[in-house]
Amino acid sequence: GLAHPAGHRAARSVCSPALGSRRGLPWDRRDVPHLADATPLRLGQEVGGFARQIALSIERAERARQAVMELPVGGTAVGTGINTHPEFGSRVAEVLAKETGIPFIEAKNHFEGNAQRDGLVECHGQLRTIAVTLFNVANNIRWLGSGPRCGFYELKLPDRQPGSSIMPGKVNPVMCESMMQVAARVIGNDQTIAYCGATGGQFQLNIMMPVMGQTTLESIHLLAAATRAFVEFCAVEMEANEVACEASVEQSLAMVTSLNPHIGYEKAAKLAKEAFATGKTIRELCREEGILPEATLRDALDPWSMTEPKP
Structure with a gap:
């Protein structure tokens, strides 16, 4: 006992x-x-x-x-x-x-x-x-x-x-x-x-x-x-x-996820594959190809906005 x-x-x-x-x-x-x-x-x-x-x-x-x-x-x-x-x-x-x-x-x-x-x-x-x-x-x-x-x-x-x-x-x-x-x-x-x-x-x-x-x-x-x-x-x-931390986020291919509402899933997936093949970031490719206006791109790729639900 x-x-x-x-x-x-x-x-x-x-x-x-x-x-x-x-x-x-x-x-x-x-x-x-x-x-x-x-x-x-x-x-x-x-x-x-x-x-x-x-x-x-x-x-x-x-x-x-x-x-x-x-x-x-x-x-x-x-x-x-x-x-x-x-x-x-x-x-x-x-x-x-x-x-x-x-x-x-x-x-x-x-x-x-x-x-x-x-x-x-x-x-x-x-x-x-x-x-x-x-x-x-x-x-x-x-x-x-x-x-x-x-x-x-x-x-x-x-x-x-x-x-x-x-x-x-x-x-x-x-x-x-x-x-x-x-x-x-x-x-x-x-x-x-x-x-x-x-x-x-x-x-x-x-x-x-x-x-x-x-x-x-x-x-x-x-x-x-x-x-x-x-x-x-x-x-x-x-x-x-x-x-x-900041470098890892910027290099992450998953950053393309936030572009889905703007360019669609298929185009976003193609962009991710291109980034992987070239070693460039999602942001760099978007700028080179003129995919989105700079202000829209900046808001879309803001890491903070991706860490909580949007209303």
Whole structure:
């Protein structure tokens, strides 16, 4: 039964604050277009997606805590409660609630509480989802910071350590990759928890409780430590590379999308193919061929206007 209060306290005091520390970071660059060979988006829009992922992760951390509120204490060997006072379970839960400030309650059914650890399985399932989110965010940031000359390099990531003993000047995105490795560990830990929950609970006792408890605590502490380090040593020092962002947008063949209302799909597609073949931008070809008046062309190829619906 100790795995439940330990997991709850760790999730509350360690995991949630670490996730919350991502709030208020200087990422919302609404004035910097973000590349794609699809239509452009603003860097602030993409980071807004990251922020929503983190907000949902904080909610999942809360659900992880709620999953271990019932304490399987008082059922003794098989769930009958033999050799204990009838109020043993409720009194223990009351004492633990008073000592920890967490409203623990006695398991509503001790036969279920003794035999299964579905609460821990559910709890760690939320941690796995958080890990998937953090992996995704860190990996996207890693790619956006790739380069500096042969990658995207839309984000300037802080240099933390030399990246190679044979390539002078090479710097790796170590904070992103550390976050990704922790996330991979937690995702693997979830397999352990699920396996133990499914196979360890024969009849009235689950004998896999020690590994389930230890693995859950490991995942919580790893996620919290990695998130704090990622925020402190990477996220708060990231900067938008405005030059690279603007160049990528201007070179993108997808800029032709905004010309559809003016010249039609077929002519726009032909223009995109010509731009690709010649290495010229959509804007350059339009000017050379006199496809649109300059003012109309300027408005049509304004990246900002392509990042939100038009009334």
